[in-house]
Amino acid sequence: MIVGPEKCIRILQRNVPNHDLSTLAVGIFNVCIGNDKETSKLFQQFAANHYDLHSDAIVGLGADLEWRLTSFGAPYMNRYGASFKFPDDEVIKSPSCLYGHDYTVDFEGSCKNCKLFWICCNISHIL
Numbered sequence: 001m002i003v004g005p006e007k008c009i010r011i012l013q014r015n016v017p018n019h020d021l022s023t024l025a026v027g028i029f030n031v032c033i034g035n036d037k038e039t040s041k042l043f044q045q046f047a048a049n050h051y052d053l054h055s056d057a058i059v060g061l062g063a064d065l066e067w068r069l070t071s072f073g074a075p076y077m078n079r080y081g082a083s084f085k086f087p088d089d090e091v092i093k094s095p096s097c098l099y100g101h102d103y104t105v106d107f108e109g110s111c112k113n114c115k116l117f118w119i120c121c122n123i124s125h126i127l
Helices: 005-015 020-032 036-049 056-071 115-126
Strands: none
Touching: 005 020, 020 036, 020 056, 020 115, 056 115
16 A cells, blocks of 8 residues: 555644654655645744754755655655645745756755755655
């Protein structure tokens, strides 16, 4: 049985905005299904209640989420690549430096503006 992002959002939603990983995960899952307006709200809640979106803490939480999805048997099928939509509004923006970087799995060298975007990309590829 494969549980998609929509079901995960319903399960984790009750923990938003109090739990950092749940809030981040629900935001990332919304990126995967193309719900950029809801994602923007969730990322703003995450920043207000937990960590700056450009912080190194994002990398640790992203790695934790990747590990959890992999340990639960996520298929690495990139089924949500076509619906992937990172927010680009007045508050949350797609990184302007995005196309000047070549990071796919490792975030160690990524600039502070790209971390969250690449975490969303990696999670999307896992799903």
